Amino acid sequence: MADEKDSLxxxxxxIDVLVANIIPTSKYFxxxxxxxxxxxxxxxxxxxxxxxxxxxxxxQVDKRFEQIDKRFEQIDKRFEQIELKLDKxxxxxxxxxxxxxxxxxxxxxxxFTFAMTFxxxxxxxxxxxxxxLF
Numbered sequence: 001m002a003d004e005k006d007s008l009x010x011x012x013x014x015i016d017v018l019v020a021n022i023i024p025t026s027k028y029f030x031x032x033x034x035x036x037x038x039x040x041x042x043x044x045x046x047x048x049x050x051x052x053x054x055x056x057x058x059x060q061v062d063k064r065f066e067q068i069d070k071r072f073e074q075i076d077k078r079f080e081q082i083e084l085k086l087d088k089x090x091x092x093x094x095x096x097x098x099x100x101x102x103x104x105x106x107x108x109x110x111x112f113t114f115a116m117t118f119x120x121x122x123x124x125x126x127x128x129x130x131x132x133l134f
Contacts, residue, residue: 127133
């Protein structure tokens with residue numbers, strides 16, 4: 001008797017109940033797959049939107065870099081102009097310094113000549129006094 005109570009009989013009605021209530025139907029799987037497909041499509045759409053926004057942002061950054069490059073070109077041109085002006089100014093200063101040095105050499109030579117002449121006259125006067133020529 002214990003064997004009869006513990007045994008399970010599979011008749012058509014039991015199998016129908018098992019199939020209908022316990023084993024999921026193909027409609028369940030279809031709805032789950034549809035939901036998964038929807039989620040995948042949403043993720044793809046979000047990724048495409050993200051890529052589009054990133055591309056737009058990179059285009060903006062590229063435009064900024066182009067503007068910065070143009071500004072650097074302007075700065076380079078300005079520095080070239082300043083360099084030319086400095087070269088001309090240094091050239092003029094060199095010319096003035098050279099002219100001043102030439103004048104100082106001529107003036108120093110005149111002073112040296114005067115000093116030597118004065119010393120020679122003084123020595124002649126001293127010898128004249130010593131030998132009583134004057």
